[in-house]
Amino acid sequence: MDEPLDFENEEDPLLSAPRPAKRTKLIGLDDLLVDFFETKKKPNVKAAKSKHVPKGYDSDEEDIKVKQNETNCLKIFEDCENKANVLDARDDVPPWGQRIFGCQKPPSNLADTGVENCQLLQSFCASEDLGFDLEIEQGEEFLEGMLMDGWLLKLVRISGSVEDSVASWALAKLLYSSNKKLQVAATDFWDSVLSLDESDKFLVNLGYFPSYSVLKCAILSYGYLFETPGTKVSASESATAESCDDGPPHNIIAWLRIVSACCKIRKARSIFSPSEAEDLLAIVLSLFLDRGLEGLLLTLGDCLNSLILYFNTNEWESSCVTVAESIAQRVTMDLNCLRIVDCITGTNKRSKFLRSQLALQLLKIRFGLKVASVEKLMKLVTSISVKDKECDFFMLYVYLVLMDNLLFSSDAFRDKTLIIETWRNYLRNCSTQIGCTDWRFYAPKVRNKASYLLQGAILRKNQ
Amino acid sequence: MAASRAPAAAAATDGGMEENAMAILDSCGIKDSHDLHEDRAAFLEAVRSACFAADSPSAPSWRMYDGVFQILQKCNSLDLAVASFHLLIELGKQYPRTYLTDSGGHQSLVLVVVKESWLPFLLGNGAVSSEIGGNARSSDHLFDPAKFLLLVEMMVEPSNAADDENGIKAAKNMMILQYLVNTLEADFVPRHVAYKESLDWVIFRESLLNILLGSRKLVFKSFVKNCIYLLINQYHHEAKDAVEDSIPSGGEAKSASDIDSSLNYSSLESERTLVSLRKLFVMVMKLDSIRKEADTLGLTSRADGVRNPIMEVILDELTYNISYLSPFLLAFVEWKWKLEIILQYFSKYCGKGPVRTRRSDNSQQDLKLDSVLSSFLTATSAKGIVKKMGAEVAQLLLSHAYQVCLSVQDDSSDSTATSEKIGATLGEISGNLIFAFQNLSKVSPNIPISPFEKQALFTAATLTRKLKKVGR
Numbered sequence: 001m002d003e004p005l006d007f008e009n010e011e012d013p014l015l016s017a018p019r020p021a022k023r024t025k026l027i028g029l030d031d032l033l034v035d036f037f038e039t040k041k042k043p044n045v046k047a048a049k050s051k052h053v054p055k056g057y058d059s060d061e062e063d064i065k066v067k068q069n070e071t072n073c074l075k076i077f078e079d080c081e082n083k084a085n086v087l088d089a090r091d092d093v094p095p096w097g098q099r100i101f102g103c104q105k106p107p108s109n110l111a112d113t114g115v116e117n118c119q120l121l122q123s124f125c126a127s128e129d130l131g132f133d134l135e136i137e138q139g140e141e142f143l144e145g146m147l148m149d150g151w152l153l154k155l156v157r158i159s160g161s162v163e164d165s166v167a168s169w170a171l172a173k174l175l176y177s178s179n180k181k182l183q184v185a186a187t188d189f190w191d192s193v194l195s196l197d198e199s200d201k202f203l204v205n206l207g208y209f210p211s212y213s214v215l216k217c218a219i220l221s222y223g224y225l226f227e228t229p230g231t232k233v234s235a236s237e238s239a240t241a242e243s244c245d246d247g248p249p250h251n252i253i254a255w256l257r258i259v260s261a262c263c264k265i266r267k268a269r270s271i272f273s274p275s276e277a278e279d280l281l282a283i284v285l286s287l288f289l290d291r292g293l294e295g296l297l298l299t300l301g302d303c304l305n306s307l308i309l310y311f312n313t314n315e316w317e318s319s320c321v322t323v324a325e326s327i328a329q330r331v332t333m334d335l336n337c338l339r340i341v342d343c344i345t346g347t348n349k350r351s352k353f354l355r356s357q358l359a360l361q362l363l364k365i366r367f368g369l370k371v372a373s374v375e376k377l378m379k380l381v382t383s384i385s386v387k388d389k390e391c392d393f394f395m396l397y398v399y400l401v402l403m404d405n406l407l408f409s410s411d412a413f414r415d416k417t418l419i420i421e422t423w424r425n426y427l428r429n430c431s432t433q434i435g436c437t438d439w440r441f442y443a444p445k446v447r448n449k450a451s452y453l454l455q456g457a458i459l460r461k462n463q
Numbered sequence: 464m465a466a467s468r469a470p471a472a473a474a475a476t477d478g479g480m481e482e483n484a485m486a487i488l489d490s491c492g493i494k495d496s497h498d499l500h501e502d503r504a505a506f507l508e509a510v511r512s513a514c515f516a517a518d519s520p521s522a523p524s525w526r527m528y529d530g531v532f533q534i535l536q537k538c539n540s541l542d543l544a545v546a547s548f549h550l551l552i553e554l555g556k557q558y559p560r561t562y563l564t565d566s567g568g569h570q571s572l573v574l575v576v577v578k579e580s581w582l583p584f585l586l587g588n589g590a591v592s593s594e595i596g597g598n599a600r601s602s603d604h605l606f607d608p609a610k611f612l613l614l615v616e617m618m619v620e621p622s623n624a625a626d627d628e629n630g631i632k633a634a635k636n637m638m639i640l641q642y643l644v645n646t647l648e649a650d651f652v653p654r655h656v657a658y659k660e661s662l663d664w665v666i667f668r669e670s671l672l673n674i675l676l677g678s679r680k681l682v683f684k685s686f687v688k689n690c691i692y693l694l695i696n697q698y699h700h701e702a703k704d705a706v707e708d709s710i711p712s713g714g715e716a717k718s719a720s721d722i723d724s725s726l727n728y729s730s731l732e733s734e735r736t737l738v739s740l741r742k743l744f745v746m747v748m749k750l751d752s753i754r755k756e757a758d759t760l761g762l763t764s765r766a767d768g769v770r771n772p773i774m775e776v777i778l779d780e781l782t783y784n785i786s787y788l789s790p791f792l793l794a795f796v797e798w799k800w801k802l803e804i805i806l807q808y809f810s811k812y813c814g815k816g817p818v819r820t821r822r823s824d825n826s827q828q829d830l831k832l833d834s835v836l837s838s839f840l841t842a843t844s845a846k847g848i849v850k851k852m853g854a855e856v857a858q859l860l861l862s863h864a865y866q867v868c869l870s871v872q873d874d875s876s877d878s879t880a881t882s883e884k885i886g887a888t889l890g891e892i893s894g895n896l897i898f899a900f901q902n903l904s905k906v907s908p909n910i911p912i913s914p915f916e917k918q919a920l921f922t923a924a925t926l927t928r929k930l931k932k933v934g935r
Contacts, residue, residue: 124925130897131904134917142921149793151918154869158889159929184734253731294542295634295731297549342508346516347553409516445501448487452509455483460518 093394093442096339097291098332102223104249107176115169116140120155140169147173148185153192161205162193168208174254175218187254191261200267209269210262212276215255219283222249226286226330248292256284256296256303263306274315281307281323288343289336301345308350320354321361328361334394337362338401346409356409359402374406378419382426386433386446393442397449400430404453408460420457427454480517481524484509488530500543503534507546514554522558528581535639536604541631548638552645561650563657574657574666583646584611586674606643608678614640615689618736637732644739647672651746664757668767672746677768687776690740695790737794745797747773778807788856792863793915798870799881802832805864806884809835812852832864833886839899846906854907858900862919865896869922890930893923 116139125136136142146152147170156162174186193204249255259280262271272280284304287293293300311319331337341362344355364372367380381399384391407413407423430450434443487506510531514523523531531554535547560580566573585605606614618636650671658666667673676683751772757763781788781804795801810830839845839857849857871881872889885892900920904910912920 120925123928124921127928130920130924131901132912132917132920134921135914136921142918145914146918146921149915149918150796150866151869151922154866154873155922155925157873158869158926295545297542297545298552299731301549345511352516449505452483452487452505455479456512459479459483 093334096289096335098226098286098289098336100224100226100286100290101249101292102225104223105221107217107221113140113165113169113172115143115165118143118163118165118169120163120166143169144173144179144182147189148181150185150188153189156189156193156204160203162208164208167193167206171208171210171214171258174258175214175251176221178250180250183251183254187257190258194261194265196265196268202265202268209271210258212272212280215259215262215280218251218255222252222255224283226283226289248290252287252293253296253299256287256299259284260303260306263310266310272310274311274319277307277310278319278323278326281319282326285323285327285340285344286330288340289331297343301343304344305348305351308348308354311350316350317353320350320357324354324357324361327358328365331362333362333366333398338398341402341405349410352409356406356412359406359409363399363402363406374413374419377403377406378422382422386430386443391440393440393446396430397442397446400427400446400449400453404456408457424454424457427451427457480513480521481527484513484527485530500538500540503538503543504546506530507534507543507550511550511553515557520557522580523554525579525581528554532581532583533604535635535642538635539628539631541634544631544635544638548642551642555642555645555649559649559653561653563653572657572660574653576669582671583643584671584675586671586678608675608681611643611675612681612686614643615686615693619689619692634732637736641732641735641739644743647675648742648746651750655749658753662756662760664753664760664762667750667753667757670750672750676747676750677770683770683773684776687773688780690744691777691780691787691791694737694740694794695787741795741797744773744777744795745800748800748803774804774807777804778811781808782811785853785856789859789913789915792859798867802864802867802881802884805860805867806830806832806835808860812848813838829884831884831886832868832892833895835864836861836887836892836895836899839902840895842902842905845899845902849903849906854903854910858903858910858912858916861896861899862916865892865919865923868892890927893927893930896920896923897927 121136121139121143134142143152143166146155152166152170156166170186170189173182174190177183177186190210193206195203197203263277265271281304284300284307287296287300327340328337331340341355341358344351344358346352346355360372360374360377363377363381367377369376381403384396384399386393386396403423407420413419427450431447431454434447434450438444438447484506487502487509510523510527513527514520531547531550535544535551538544538547558580560582561574561576563572564575565571583606585602585607614636618633618640654666654670657663675681676686751774754763754767755772777791781791792801792805795804806829813830813835838848839861867881868885868889871885887895897920900912900916
């Protein structure tokens with residue numbers, strides 16, 4: 001900046017501006033003004049050196065020129081600063097993650113299960129004397145050992161039946177025990193007890209089954225709070241609440257596995273009514289949003305799939321719409337909704353349908369429609385012009401992904417060429433009309449996404 | 464006409480799909496880590512939709528497959544690692560490299576190996592990788608035998624810095640190991656089926672597992688030792704978890720959530736890794752017994768190399784470190800092979816142990832559990848064995864062997880060979896177990912009985928009573 005400011009010689013000011021995306025200190029407006037006024041103090045010397053300013057102009061003219069330069073300079077830098085601010089705002093789009101679990105409160109009725117009075121232990125005490133002290137009088141503790149080391153399951157399988165008191169005790173251990181090993185053993189126990197043979201009969205005589213109310217009660221006691229409106233807290237804020245034991249519940253894996261196991265025995269016994277299964281499905285879907293559970297993708301996916309397949313064919317479509325509606329009302333329209341749509345893998349027909357329904361419901365609620373009509377949605381989305389200065393590219397990005405899922409996840413729109421054609425044209429507009437130098441927030445992402453989706457749509461058409 | 468054009472069209476779309484998906488990973492333009500993360504996530508989603516959810520899903524190309532694997536190795540966030548791992552497992556299931564087809568001929572099943580499809584392993588001279596792509600590809604990230612050994616070593620070494628990055632790295636290593644074992648298994652299982660029909664050793668000579676373990680770059684003994692160490696310590700790990708998890712974590716909000724998640728996660732992953740290691744052990748044991756069969760039939764040649772059977776290595780390790788015995792038997796639940804280990808352990812001490820030579824068929828001389836138990840039925844012979852192996856070890860092995868008997872009873876599939884090795888009914892064995900323990904306590908009165916053994920006795924007594932009732 002030792003050189004005089006010579007704006008006539010200046011190249012495109014945008015190019016020489018500092019890289020806006022980086023957080024390096026922008027050249028402050030103040031600095032420039034200081035520089036500028038310094039130049040002004042000794043205008044004659046400097047001006048004399050400049051080739052482009054001929055000597056002998058009168059000072060008025062020079063003043064005007066300087067003023068012009070000043071305003072130019074101000075304008076350019078305001079511009080730059082604004083652009084840089086907008087780009088920095090990318091940090092304001094939070095990564096996906098919603099707080100699903102709050103305070104965990106242990107259930108009250110666990111203390112006394114009375115399992116030590118079960119037939120298994122009682123009849124042993126009554127009849128046997130091996131000459132060893134087996135410490136059976138410890139009751140529950142002894143049974144826990146039997147469960148953890150696998151003996152209990154072996155006994156049950158060989159004798160072909162399980163007492164209700166033992167079964168319900170094992171379920172309580174599965175849902176609430178903080179001992180990891182016990183939890184896993186109890187889950188294995190129930191998994192095995194709930195399995196069917198080739199002719200869809202139970203391998204073990206079972207009088208006690210898990211029920212919706214027990215499972216629901218458990219997840220509520222883990223602090224599940226997605227249902228209650230007004231508790232949506234973003235993941236980053238959750239760290240502040242330290243007062244109670246929050247974070248991912250310790251028994252959630254066991255919970256997911258038992259739900260999954262219950263679904264798989266529908267041929268022999270329907271444990272859940274359709275509306276109960278809908279509720280569970282919505283719960284499991286919402287768990288995908290919890291950052292604390294991101295490592296459980298496989299377990300969650302397995303449980304989701306079991307629940308999806310639990311429904312009878314005639315129940316599925318209406319249940320699916322109900323679930324999609326209830327989820328769409330609760331999930332926020334940001335990366336969260338994309339995450340949840342992504343997590344439905346779409347590997348079978350039902351899950352594809354769920355995916356497209358969820359996308360539909362999300363868009364419907366977003367645009368405040370009463371009836372979910374694809375034609376109307378298409379009109380609304382395609383009316384967004386990328387040339388519009390006020391265009392919200394982030395929302396557009398979300399719409400693009402959702403629309404793509406809505407249109408192509410299921411077969412429903414396969415033959416509606418008009419809709420597909422409109423969509424492709426819109427994608428083409430998005431990918432061509434957003435310039436490469438358009439650094440507005442999310443604009444490049446919209447461009448790339450559009451061209452990717454467009455490519456996919458073309459490939460699909462050619463098939 | 465239409466039929467002949469169909470494959471060409473499919474190939475074209477494949478290519479298009481590949482280009483379209485790979486373009487996402489293209490990292491030109493201004494990218495920060497946030498962008499990179501999103502691009503990788505988008506790439507995974509693109510591969511998933513192309514290979515599973517599309518109207519006519521197609522197998523991923525070499526580059527797509529490789530891209531997913533590289534994300535698993537290179538990413539530094541848990542959600543990408545899990546997503547790529549998940550995807551790899553599913554791709555393996557959907558598009559197997561080794562599979563069986565029904566040929567309809569007299570030999571009903573034919574083994575098919577798609578040699579040009581992508582593999583996470585780099586076996587042979589590394590010539591494979593350059594053949595496939597035309598242009599030379601970098602293959603540093605693929606696993607050759609030495610790198611496989613190194614991976615297990617890395618998992619054994621405790622990472623002293625318990626920070627976030629290390630946590631993710633440990634989880635990633637566990638996932639990579641699981642994936643590799645998974646790949647070995649996917650190659651092994653169809654071969655095993657095909658082998659049962661044809662008894663052709665070549666099927667296994669060419670198996671990934673055999674090539675991998677046969678390599679001189681992989682020191683088999685230390686590999687097995689490391690695996691045993693992992694098996695034993697992960698089993699104990701769970702008990703420690705409760706303590707470790709309660710250590711409060713400082714740092715910013717985001718990393719706190721990451722630690723929270725990996726808390727739930729690393730224990731789950733270590734559980735699954737445990738399963739993978741056991742699977743690996745069982746596969747090697749199966750491979751060894753098939754190899755032995757081929758040896759006796761004279762089908763092997765010098766080119767097959769010599770490797771110690773895994774059973775020998777395990778037994779050496781367990782005899783040498785008695786303290787490993789209990790945790791190993793608890794961790795290794797594959798009952799069929801567990802009984803084998805227990806019986807071979809006994810055969811070292813029970814006098815009648817057959818002299819094992821590599822090329823002799825000694826199945827008839829093999830020790831049976833029944834005869835082991837009967838040598839504990841008199842105080843004098845029990846005393847003799849206890850002198851050699853110690854009462855505590857004897858009790859431990861007997862109770863574990865008993866649990867195997869229950870498993871055989873419970874699971875009727877493929878258990879005839881094992882039932883033979885037991886050699887008696889469950890009722891007899893249950894009764895004899897109690898006798899044996901009573902004798903042992905006479906021989907060495909002050910020997911403590913562990914909870915596991917108490918549970919075995921309880922179970923034996925309960926079953927004896929129940930079986931008697933049924934008998935009457």
